[in-house]
Structure formats: structure tokens, C-alpha cells
Amino acid sequence: MSMAAAEALPGQGVSLAHKVLKSTGVLWFLVATAGQWIFVYYILAAYGPSTLSGNFAAWDDTGLISGYVENDLVGNLFFASHVFLAVFMTAAATLQLTPPVRKRFPTFHRWTGRSFIVIALILALGGFYMTWGRGVRLSDIGALGVSLNTVLIVSFSLLTLYFAMRRKINIHRRWAMRTFIVVHGVWFFRLSLMGWFVLNQGPNGNTRMLDGPADITISFACYLVPLLILELYQRAADSRQARPKWVMSGVILLAVAATGLGVFAAYMMMWSPHF
Numbered sequence: 001m002s003m004a005a006a007e008a009l010p011g012q013g014v015s016l017a018h019k020v021l022k023s024t025g026v027l028w029f030l031v032a033t034a035g036q037w038i039f040v041y042y043i044l045a046a047y048g049p050s051t052l053s054g055n056f057a058a059w060d061d062t063g064l065i066s067g068y069v070e071n072d073l074v075g076n077l078f079f080a081s082h083v084f085l086a087v088f089m090t091a092a093a094t095l096q097l098t099p100p101v102r103k104r105f106p107t108f109h110r111w112t113g114r115s116f117i118v119i120a121l122i123l124a125l126g127g128f129y130m131t132w133g134r135g136v137r138l139s140d141i142g143a144l145g146v147s148l149n150t151v152l153i154v155s156f157s158l159l160t161l162y163f164a165m166r167r168k169i170n171i172h173r174r175w176a177m178r179t180f181i182v183v184h185g186v187w188f189f190r191l192s193l194m195g196w197f198v199l200n201q202g203p204n205g206n207t208r209m210l211d212g213p214a215d216i217t218i219s220f221a222c223y224l225v226p227l228l229i230l231e232l233y234q235r236a237a238d239s240r241q242a243r244p245k246w247v248m249s250g251v252i253l254l255a256v257a258a259t260g261l262g263v264f265a266a267y268m269m270m271w272s273p274h275f
């Protein structure tokens with residue numbers, strides 16, 4: 001073997017590992033996007049007809065904690081705007097991170113990006129108000145989980161906007177991906193809880209008030225674990241060595257399986273009954 005060929009080998013290995021890592025990332029994004037669009041479909045099917053026909057009391061058919069409350073105009077408006085803005089935010093999030101859309105339609109990307117950030121802020125702060133202002137929570141500890149999620153959504157989305165405005169596109173892209181993870185915290189929560197029920201053939205460490213050890217862990221881990229995986233994925237992608245790329249490809253494949261299981265479980269137990 002010539003010296004040149006011997007030197008080329010590690011480079012080829014790294015490039016193959018890099019391609020595999022990126023492909024697993026794309027695969028996860030596709031599975032997650034499918035699951036997020038099923039969630040969107042559920043929101044429209046569960047709340048669309050009742051809202052359009054003025055039968056607001058039917059919102060509660062999905063088993064909400066509070067939902068529609070008679071004579072609470074402000075609270076009801078908050079709830080309705082929350083669920084319908086969730087539809088726009090989820091749709092915009094997918095479009096923002098889809099490379100062909102981003103590259104071919106930069107103006108569209110800028111405008112959906114700005115709308116996405118405004119909607120994410122309204123959703124997170126509106127949800128925060130419902131939790132603590134309207135008192136819609138099962139347990140304080142679970143509510144702290146979603147409140148920390150609010151803080152991360154607000155900070156990350158503002159950082160994404162800040163770096164876009166300063167034209168620091170690489171840093172902007174990193175924060176956009178972190179924002180994508182945290183804005184889907186409540187979606188991850190549903191997947192994690194239902195996936196946990198499937199794995200354990202029922203509740204295990206869960207309570208009706210969602211304050212059992214498994215509930216508390218899921219309240220925080222549902223967005224912190226995906227965030228950690230994203231950071232490790234980025235580091236492996238930046239690395240010049242093949243090993244971290246292979247290891248992370250395996251981790252992302254596990255994440256694909258876990259996300260697929262969570263989507264299936266949430267579809268079966270939470271969403272499809274309202275289709």
C-alpha cells in the first residue's frame with residue numbers, strides 16, 4: 001500500500017462515519033416531524049369543530065385539567081389561542097429546519113422565523129400564565145418542569161433571533177436547533193409518558209397527580225435529555241475522528257426508536273381517540 005493510500009484511509013473512514021451520523025440525524029428529524037404533524041392533526045380534530053360550532057364545553061372531552069371555565073373569558077381565550085398557536089408553531093418549526101426550504105426561499109425563512117419566535121414566546125408565556133395564574137396544574141413539582149421549559153424557550157428563541165440579526169449564521173443555526181428541541185418539550189412529555197406506560201405495561205412510579213418519581217423525572221428529562229443528545233450530536237459532527245461519530249450514530253438510532261415508540265404510544269392512547 002502506498003503512503004498516500006495509507007494516509008487517505010483514516011480520512012475516508014471519518015467521511016463515511018460523518019455521512020452515517022448526518023443520515024441518522026435526518027432520519028430522526030423525519031420521524032419527529034411525522035409525529036409532530038400527527039400532534040397538529042390531533043389538535044385540529046380535537047378542538048377545531050367544537051370551537052367553530054361554539055360548543056366550548058366540548059374542549060374538555062380530551063380530559064383537560066381545566067380547559068373551558070364558564071365566565072372566565074380571559075382564561076378561555078388564553079386556552080384557545082394556546083392550542084391554535086401550537087398548530088402554527090409546529091408547522092413553522094418543521095419548515096424552518098428543512099434545508100431545501102431554508103436555502104431556496106430565504107425571505108420566506110426569515111419571515112416564518114420571526115413569526116415562529118413571536119408565537120413560541122406567546123405559547124410559552126401564555127402556558128406559564130395558565131399554569132400559575134389560572135392555577136391549571138396537577139402538581140407544583142410537575143409545573144416547575146414545564147416552567148423551566150418556558151425559561152429555556154424564551155432564552156433560546158431570543159438568542160436564535162439575536163444571532164440571526166448579527167449575521168452569525170453558524171451560531172444562529174446551533175441556537176435554532178436547541179430552540180427546536182425545547183419548543184417541543186410538551187410534545188416530548190406526551191411521548192415520554194405514553195412510551196413509559198407501554199414499556200411498563202401500565203403506570204410504574206406514576207400517580208394521578210403526576211407527582212410520582214417517574215412523573216417528576218419525565219417532567220424535566222423530556223427536554224433535558226433531547227438537549228443533551230443534541231449537544232453530543234453536534235460535538236460528534238464537529239469532531240475530526242470517526243469514533244465519536246459512530247458512537248453518536250448508534251445513540252441517534254436509539255433516539256429514533258424511542259421517538260417512534262413514543263409517537264406510536266401517544267397516537268394510540270392520547271390522540272387517535274379524538275380523530
Ligand code: HEM
Binds near residue numbers: 063082086126153185
Ligand atoms: C411551546 C410549545 C407548546 C405547545 C405546542 C403546547 C400545546 C398544548 C396543547 C395542544 C394543549 C391542549 C391539551 C391537549 O389537548 O393535549 C395545551 C394545554 C396547556 N398547556 Fe401547552 N403547549 C406548549 C407550551 C406550554 C408551556 C411552556 C406551558 C406552561 C408553562 C403550557 C401549559 C399549558 C396548560 C396549563 C394547558 C391547559 C391544560 C388544561 O387546561 O388541562 N404549555 N398545550
